[in-house]
Amino acid sequence: MAEDLYREVILDHYKNPRGHGVMEDADAQAEGVNPLCGDEVSIYVQFADDGETLEEVKFSGRGCAISQASTSMLMEMVVGKTASEIAGLPKEALLEEVGIPLTPVRLKCALLGLGVLKVALHRAKGTPLPDEWAGLDELELT
Amino acid sequence: MVVTARTSLDAQKLRADFPIFEQEIHGKPLAYLDSAVTSQKPRQVLDAMRDFYETSNANVHRGVYTLSERATEAFEGARQKVADFVNAPDVREVIFTRQATEALNLVAYAWGLNNLGPGDLVVVTELEHHSNFVPWQYMAEKTGAGFRMLHVNEDGELDLSGLDEAARDGNVKVVAANLVSNALGTINPIEKLAAWAHAQGAIMVVDGAQAAPHHPVDVQALGCDFFALSAHKMCGPTGVGALWGRREILEAMEPFNLGGHMISKVRYESTTWGELPHKFEAGTSPIAEAVGLGAAIDYLNEVGIEAIEAHEQELAAVALERLGEIEGVTLYGPPADRRAGIVSFNVEGIHPHDVAQVLDSEGVAIRAGHHCCQPLMTRLAVAATNRASFYLYSVPEEIDRLVEGVQKTRKIFG
Ligand SMILES: Cc1ncc(COP(=O)(O)O)c(C=O)c1O
Numbered sequence: 001m002a003e004d005l006y007r008e009v010i011l012d013h014y015k016n017p018r019g020h021g022v023m024e025d026a027d028a029q030a031e032g033v034n035p036l037c038g039d040e041v042s043i044y045v046q047f048a049d050d051g052e053t054l055e056e057v058k059f060s061g062r063g064c065a066i067s068q069a070s071t072s073m074l075m076e077m078v079v080g081k082t083a084s085e086i087a088g089l090p091k092e093a094l095l096e097e098v099g100i101p102l103t104p105v106r107l108k109c110a111l112l113g114l115g116v117l118k119v120a121l122h123r124a125k126g127t128p129l130p131d132e133w134a135g136l137d138e139l140e141l142t
Numbered sequence: 143m144v145v146t147a148r149t150s151l152d153a154q155k156l157r158a159d160f161p162i163f164e165q166e167i168h169g170k171p172l173a174y175l176d177s178a179v180t181s182q183k184p185r186q187v188l189d190a191m192r193d194f195y196e197t198s199n200a201n202v203h204r205g206v207y208t209l210s211e212r213a214t215e216a217f218e219g220a221r222q223k224v225a226d227f228v229n230a231p232d233v234r235e236v237i238f239t240r241q242a243t244e245a246l247n248l249v250a251y252a253w254g255l256n257n258l259g260p261g262d263l264v265v266v267t268e269l270e271h272h273s274n275f276v277p278w279q280y281m282a283e284k285t286g287a288g289f290r291m292l293h294v295n296e297d298g299e300l301d302l303s304g305l306d307e308a309a310r311d312g313n314v315k316v317v318a319a320n321l322v323s324n325a326l327g328t329i330n331p332i333e334k335l336a337a338w339a340h341a342q343g344a345i346m347v348v349d350g351a352q353a354a355p356h357h358p359v360d361v362q363a364l365g366c367d368f369f370a371l372s373a374h375k376m377c378g379p380t381g382v383g384a385l386w387g388r389r390e391i392l393e394a395m396e397p398f399n400l401g402g403h404m405i406s407k408v409r410y411e412s413t414t415w416g417e418l419p420h421k422f423e424a425g426t427s428p429i430a431e432a433v434g435l436g437a438a439i440d441y442l443n444e445v446g447i448e449a450i451e452a453h454e455q456e457l458a459a460v461a462l463e464r465l466g467e468i469e470g471v472t473l474y475g476p477p478a479d480r481r482a483g484i485v486s487f488n489v490e491g492i493h494p495h496d497v498a499q500v501l502d503s504e505g506v507a508i509r510a511g512h513h514c515c516q517p518l519m520t521r522l523a524v525a526a527t528n529r530a531s532f533y534l535y536s537v538p539e540e541i542d543r544l545v546e547g548v549q550k551t552r553k554i555f556g
Contacts, residue, residue: 002499002500002503002504002550002551002554003554005499005503006496006500006554006555011554011555036511037493037494037495037510037511037525037526038511038512038519038525038526039493039525040525062493062525063493063495063525064493064494064495064496065492065493065496065555066495066496106495106499109495
């Protein structure tokens with residue numbers, strides 16, 4: 001049960017998050033919270049010379065193992081992809097990577113990072129933001 | 143108030159009254175340690191509601207037929223039980239609402255909108271649940287009044303020395319506080335706050351949602367002007383709560399919701415309001431739910447509120463001690479002898495949601511989150527805490543399982 005959820009790869013990403021840190025002069029940036037449990041994620045993107053390809057991504061934040069590990073996995077998934085590819089990236093792709101059974105509440109934790117990244121690209125590049133993520137864009141953070 | 147001499151209870155025996163404990167969660171007996179958010183319901187309450195629907199169901203105060211009279215009697219009987227339970231001087235001062243939140247909104251809107259303005263101050267506490275914080279913050283903003291917050295000290299107890307500072311630049315018109323904090327279990331000195339509020343010419347609004355289920359309530363001794371409670375936290379059903387208010391204030395107030403039942407005369411030109419409590423009970427009330435609340439009060443009186451409180455305090459003391467022995471556990475709130483049956487804690491390096499998730503797999507239900515108390519979480523410098531809360535049916539073995547679960551969580555996250 002608990003062992004399925006907190007399988008080794010999740011704990012590994014949680015304890016050793018990939019791409020963890022803050023980027024001073026990011027080309028695209030957004031932050032989001034999951035008001036239910038207080039997970040916070042900020043994502044920073046630097047584009048390659050083509051202005052499209054994600055050359056470097058970083059994230060910072062705090063929260064539960066699911067939110068932080070899934071964002072860490074996301075960082076590995078998206079480097080080298082283009083902004084429009086990520087705008088079209090279905091949430092299932094990330095969930096498959098995360099690979100654990102999630103209840104609706106925990107699903108929100110797992111998808112926070114992806115939503116924030118989509119918002120960041122939407123703001124910087126005008127890539128489409130499907131309705132399900134629109135709420136994150138409206139959140140005002142202080 | 144019904145005075146009960148009973149000082150101890152047999153939780154194991156009482157559990158038999160609660161059908162929910164007959165099941166297993168993930169193959170383990172249910173350890174329900176989240177009664178602060180909502181309590182479980184005894185058969186006596188479920189039966190009373192079923193019996194009402196099967197034998198007395200009709201709308202109240204409307205029909206001239208027998209059934210309607212029977213329903214009215216049951217509904218008004220429940221009102222009397224609430225009045226007795228909080229020691230209200232007059233049964234007409236008890237208004238049925240949907241829950242404590244609606245009761246507090248009733249005061250914020252119906253009193254606040256007409257009595258607050260620029261130069262006035264609303265004082266709340268850092269311990270407030272959002273339902274006694276946000277309505278006042280909103281109403282202050284709407285009316286131009288100032289909004290002040292009384293802070294807590296390191297133990298999570300209100301620092302009353304901040305009161306005069308809070309009152310420095312305006313006329314305090316409202317002081318709003320809970321009697322028992324749902325996040326930390328702190329029991330607040332309402333008598334002192336009420337005396338101070340009245341000295342300022344302010345009203346004292348008490349959120350009793352977390353107190354009524356566990357702590358003897360006497361609104362006259364508290365000296366408050368309003369007191370809100372929710373049935374679902376005190377063995378009753380969801381969908382009903384109550385507001386007690388001082389009659390002179392209620393009578394002077396404008397109504398809150400408008401519509402059927404709350405009127406005296408309706409003409410094209412204008413409408414006059416009904417008498418208390420009907421003035422504040424527009425529309426069809428949650429009748430069967432009120433009957434359920436009445437049955438819940440009977441049940442609590444039978445067990446004995448003092449006995450319930452003593453039982454929970456004992457469990458909280460054990461939980462504090464046992465959890466405190468675990469490495470990396472931080473406890474929040476006052477010492478055991480000054481708190482209700484609520485224990486908030488964090489485990490170093492592990493988010494509360496992860497702790498609660500592992501505990502769930504062991505059949506142990508605790509709360510993980512901000513407990514609708516974000517200002518307090520900010521003060522504690524945490525995003526969330528774990529919270530175990532106890533009730534009359536909680537048993538020491540559940541604390542053993544809580545402690546084992548926390549240890550298991552630490553192992554997984556090792
Ligand atoms: C102290 C306190 N006030 C108010 C509430 C709100 O109760 P309800 O949602 O029943 O209105 C709660 C419930 O969590 C509470 O603990």
